[in-house]
Amino acid sequence: MxxxxxxxxxxxxxxxxxxxxxxxxxxxxxxxxxxxxNGKVLPSMDNFIEVVGLTDIADKLSTNLKAKNFEQLYSNLHKDNPNSKEIVEIEKRVHAYFKDMKLxxxxxxxxxxxxxxxxxxxxxxxxxxxxxxxxxxxxxxxxxxxxxxxxxGNVAIGYSAEEKRCGPAGWYSKATKNYFEPTRLLxxxxxxxxxxxxxxxxxxxxxxxxxxxxxxxxxxxxxxxxxxxxxxxxxxxxxxxxxxxxxxxxxxxxxxxxxxxxxxxxxxxxxxxxxxxxxxxxxxxxxxxxxxxxxxxxxxxxxxxxxxxxxxxxxxxxxxxxxxxxxxxxxxxxxxxxxxxxxxxxxx
CATH class of the missing domain: 3.40.50 (Rossmann fold)
Structure with a gap:
């Protein structure tokens, strides 16, 4: 008691x-x-484009693809062309921005x-x-x-399809040498x-x-x-x-x-x-x-x-x-x- x-x-x-x-x-x-x-801040979906540094990409998009909300903008791009150079660059920058964060x-x-x-x-x-x-x-x-x-997904976490398990992103398994591929975010x-x-x-x-x-x-x-x-x-x-x-x-x-x-x-x-x-x-x-x-x-x-x-x-x-x-x-x-x-x- x-x-x-x-x-x-x-x-x-x-x-x-x-x-x-x-x-x-x-x-x-x-x-x-x-x-x-390091002074970084966490963005919201409404200020994401500015905070993460995607303004130069967003400004060059055609009107039908633009959106203030990042999720909507990414969705528009993906629907138009999931393999576009803009999507590749956005995914690269988003991953880099969050990966750099440290408690x-x-x-x-x-x-x-x-x-x-x-x-x-x-x-x-x-x-x-x-x-x-x-x-x-x-x-x-x-x-x-x-x-x-x-x-x-998470910038710190990778996944090995061979081992069917996750580990630190970008690392190799000590036991099997298999690679932990960074997980998809977007x-x-x-x-x-x-x-x-x-x-x-x-x-x-x-x-x-x-x-x-x-x-x-x-x-x-x-x-x-x-x-x-x-x-x-x-x-x-x-x-x-x-x-x-x-x-x-x-x-x-x-x-x-x-x-x-x-x-x-x-x-x-x-x-x-x-x-x-x-x-x-x-x-x-x-x-x-x-x-x-x-x-x-x-x-x-x-x-x-x-x-x-x-x-x-x-x-x-x-x-x-x-x-x-x-x-x-x-x-x-x-x-x-x-x-x-x-x-x-x-x-x-």
Missing amino acids: PKTREDRVNTVMGGGGHVVILGAGASIAATRRNPLS PDEPTIYDYLVLSLRPKDLIATFNWDPFLYQAFVRNGDKAKMPFLSFLH YPVEQKNYTDDEFISTEWKRVKAWLNSESTKRVTIFGYGAPATDVEAVTLLNEAWGTSDDRNMEQFEIIDIRPEEEVRNQWDTFIHSHHYDYATDYFSSSLAANPRRTSESYFQHIEPLTPDEAFSASNPVPKTFKTLQELWDWHQELVDAERAWEVEHGEQ
Whole structure:
């Protein structure tokens, strides 16, 4: 019956699962809190052409191909000629712009995020930037990490068709010497065709399996606005999750700066009754309130075995750490408790 921080730390369970789905808002929040050292900024689809440096290409296009929104412009070009020199150059510049991004040395939201979850959890991202992968790598030897899925490709991730697995983009497998081909980033609006690309199809199969699993009890949508241009993605997520009546005990969470009513309505088909949480920033979310114990918190608050268990304590992570070492030190007792539980239950 956890009622103190110490109880929360030492209460470890084997069940449950948490899926976190990231949109552009997650990376925007991370870079606003901790600006990139090279001064780069994350573009929106409406200022993408200017920020990424595509104005010279866009200005030379015929009127019927031009568009202010980058996704629409790319779609127009692809429909006109998918092999045009403009498309080749755009893809090259987009990849180069995002590949050059690097997390600053201090702890970022992405570092907090990867450390907040465990291998029974999954983080799926729609973002091209390398932040999730960079945080995963630099924190990976401090605790067991969640699984990752890259739903729109990623500049940091490559794929080997021979091995049927991904690795660092542009690297070669140490074991087989096979090349991890950089993943494709751009798709026309009208036909994202997630199932046509082998890598993307694999990533979607993973997130759909996690969402469909009865073990998954929490879903957090962080900064993903479910744009009208991505109807196929939302449909796939909806089909995997099921109807709100199918998931009548699970907890859905939205982290978004937009008004609660707006985002609540947007995700209405995913939410059963009052079973949702809303936060306007990461540090007000379940991930920050009970890092590495989000499932335990769910079971003891949403599905308590006894009435007393409903009053479970939280263990909010401080947001004031200046170094990664401070962040790692704070999480160490959580990791130690997990290792002790694994030894006790023979799950090492």
